[in-house]
Amino acid sequence: MITVLAGGIGAAKFLEGLAAILPPEQITVIVNTGDDAEFHGLHVSPDIDTIMYTLAGVVNRETGWGIAGDTFQALEALRRLGAETWFQLGDQDLATHLHRTRRLRQGAPLGDVISELCQRYGVRCRILPMSNDPAPTRLRTSAGELSFQEYFVTLRQQPEVLEVDLSAAEDSQPAPGVIEAIINAQGVIVAPSNPMISIGPILAVPGIRDALRNTPAPVAAISPIIGGKALKGPADRMLQSLGLGASAVSVAELYRDFLDVFVLDDQDTALQPEVERNGMKVIVTQTIMSSAHAKQSLARTMIEFIQVMR
């Protein structure tokens, strides 16, 4: 059993590779819900849906999120009704949010709803939200205090992030199954997601970080920073503006207390000694997942190393 901590698009790519080389039933994914938000009265879970749609094989490959070939008739009509429509919601995608919102209003826990959706979408990996409780990420930025989606979508990640406020997670509990999935795993992998706004919120749920420290399983993380740059998204600029330095080394530092293995891209071979000085093993490999082959190859490297470590 392999457990993966995941944000959105980068994690989804890695999981595609993993699900191609392992029976999907052996994979548990713990997903960030810190950027869940309400749009038009509907509960939207962007990272969960990105993972779910990707593993279901219906994701829009061009954007990395949403459903391939989806239309935007409802959103366009909402715009005409005067609604704010900066968050893209396709018509088929809306069905997911309608279903989720209706079930949550009926009192179903988010984890149960995700499980229902995954069954309908034919996703055989187990996808768990980090928590059934709301734990919205807030950002203090050069443009003021912002919700995650305001920063990420409306302002296109342009403001400098000065502080990531995860305090809303303080009163949350890990979703049922999350702690067990970490403790009982044969290996735990932190996907190449943004350490501050994708993985950080998961780690902020009380009990999860302790479980990562205490699990007998090896814990490995794949760097989302390559050659000082994020392949996608604002992770590099956020590391800078938070005073951490835009380097894979900074990511390893953030995970230092629970990490056994850190995976550097080939381009960052020179950083290996610095990471090792922090007491972690280092794998240096090709981490850019530009093809199905590359995704599976990275997944295979991870699994082989986990088997050696045990």
Next chain:
Amino acid sequence: MITVLAGGIGAAKFLEGLAAILPPEQITVIVNTGDDAEFHGLHVSPDIDTIMYTLAGVVNRETGWGIAGDTFQALEALRRLGAETWFQLGDQDLATHLHRTRRLRQGAPLGDVISELCQRYGVRCRILPMSNDPAPTRLRTSAGELSFQEYFVTLRQQPEVLEVDLSAAEDSQPAPGVIEAIINAQGVIVAPSNPMISIGPILAVPGIRDALRNTPAPVAAISPIIGGKALKGPADRMLQSLGLGASAVSVAELYRDFLDVFVLDDQDTALQPEVERNGMKVIVTQTIMSSAHAKQSLARTMIEFIQVMR
């Protein structure tokens, strides 16, 4: 100022004619909300939307409801997620329901929400729900107790209706403006809608029937039954199964306590004496609204008669 009591499709046709010959601002429509229902967690007001879309010029002319050219991607996706999708909701139409549901959850009264939607849709007639309170019509039928939409859509009006239960309206109040629109009108017109399940629910809201009895304005109704048949829908069969007889005369009977004028179709000239014996004036005219000309012609006849009556 003319006030019209309205159900869905038949009323919408008449209102199109009326809005073409009068300044729309002089028209108030009081609409049945007894068949409002929740689908996929969204509040749907079928009759209000039919009136609104028709007056906005966006209605689907083939069905008489919904938006012309609308797509059904979200509904199809909901079906794949296992939802019951017998109630047709187009993608653009969904935007209306999303907006309404969100505003209602924020605490806005239904009447305010309808007013906002009408403004966005460019509808200049004033559309009022009969009540801001829920007052769902229930039906006792040969297939058991049914909600309105179960009877109307799921079972395609096949069961015999044995009783129309409007008791849910007992605790409702007329929406703000409804009583005033009846009392202060220059004329009140009951549209050619089903008297039991479209007009009946409006009349069941405490205060509305009294206002119709007491208004100084002439009150006229157009028969929805022509030659013993309903042009559309189950009104004729319902009149039969409720033991009233499928005749325009039965409709006039139902309105007898507040009606001054009853409009019979040319085909029902023979019924004029029978209706007049109940103390009403009778207009006999062409009431089938098969063209824009026919709609306007009927509307003009009504307005002229109202002017004479005053």
